[in-house]
Amino acid sequence: MNDPIKLSQLPAMHEDYALTGQEIQSYQENGHIVLRGVASAEEIGIYEPIMSQWVQKLNKQDKPLHERDTYGKAFIQITNLWKKSEEVARFVLARRFAKIAAELMGVEAVRIYHDQALYKEPGGGHTPWHQDQIYWPLDTANTITMWMPLVPISVEVGSMTFASKSQEAGYISKTVISDESHRTLQQFIDAKGYEKVNHGAMAAGDATFHAGWTLHSAPGNPTETMRKVITIIYYADGTQVAEPDSNARKSDLDAWLPGCLPGQPAASHLNPVAYSATHK
Template sequence: MPTTATDPKILAQLDEPYALTEEQITRFREDGFVKLPNFWSAELLAHYDDIITRLTLSLNPKKDVPLKDRSTYDQAFIQVGNLWKKDAQAQELAHSKRGAQAAAQLMGTNGTRMWHDQALYKEAAGGFTPWHVDQQYWPMASGHSVTMWMPFTAVPIEMGPLCFGRGSHLKNIGRDIEISDDSEQLIREAIKANGVLEIFEPYALGDVTFHYGWTLHRAGPNTTTDSRRVFTVIYMDEQMRLAEPKNQNQKNDWNSWTPSTKLGEVMDDVLNPVLYSAG
């Protein structure tokens, strides 16, 4: 079904800077994540919820496989990447200056490039997301990567909001373990042994979180009868260079998200446009 063009008032909101406080920037750098209230308006969320949900359900690679027959990873969410390449309105959201500028300011970089976007829909009765770090998958030469995790609705605890290991981006925990039942168990034990605090809170409508690629995180199962509808945009430093892949996941992600970039180069593939630069 065709979707109506985005209202110019909503388009303008995508470009408006978010007024980050010094405290929010400090929290992000020390804790490895920060929650930003009222990042998006209810009308903007309702508009893009329709668009992203339609795309995600139509492109869902697991749509014919019942939940019970899937792996732990595939029970955790429906995952569809780079929606911005498939739909002009998804691109409006994925390339918002508001998100890209906040990411640069939080990391303290001059600008940000696109790594990729992802819809992460935890279905009704969908399983937990095991503990992991994202950068295990990414062949990046520095830790200047960050995910904006934006739900289209409020996310109560029983729907599976993200849970973060506070300050875990500064500790070397679980960096070699891919997301799996093993990562859930091994990282859980390491978190306890290292006294890392787990921060697990509901999201109100309009809240987003930003977390570093090296921050440990997980999510509980969705025990409600609604889908947890989340869109994420992953940003990196505009100067990010391609590092030698450390594992097969990093080789795959090189191929998927920055195929023309050579080792040691700035990731300047057509898939990695600069989304914000302070100049």
């Protein structure tokens, strides 16, 4: 892959994104927030083609949509792009994004758990209700995901819908993303009376941030264009590894925290510190 832009010429995105106290409070109360213009149109215009080339190169999904299960219909999923490409690493490890994550959670420093490219194909299915953190063997509630579209997302395509304040419930169910999770968690949301919030259309470079326990879902893609999204998962530095209590968490421990053991710091070579308030 011959990108004409040299690594040193790529935007570093070290500059701060100014958060207000009201935004931090809103995130901590509701478990989610939308922030506009986290990355500029110019920055996305440079990085999107690079990430999309890697997604195309690494995508192993060859079944047509109608032959896939619900999870497979939801999106093309490529993880840890930052380890495949120095150019993508410059984006994923950007100080700007990590500082936002730390400030929203109210922690001094954050590490990367992993990134994910989530490309919802034309005609792709919905993403069922779920909690991200059922997959993560992390002994903390201080986890957060940045979800950033790399292309404009219309109301018709839809961003994510969040169940506000659902993060307060903590670990609800071990059920992985599936038709069953959608059904049972929808019932849970209705029974608890959580407000369901969708932040509407998003420009490329806008971002939502949500806590690891916040229930969320996304609609299908009825359009003829790919919904291109990059997500980055962060957790508080100093977090310990939790005893994996499911096959999903055992798998994640091996994949994203290699060499780390329960009760030890969650700090493998795949989990660099992306922001620390003590290291400007």
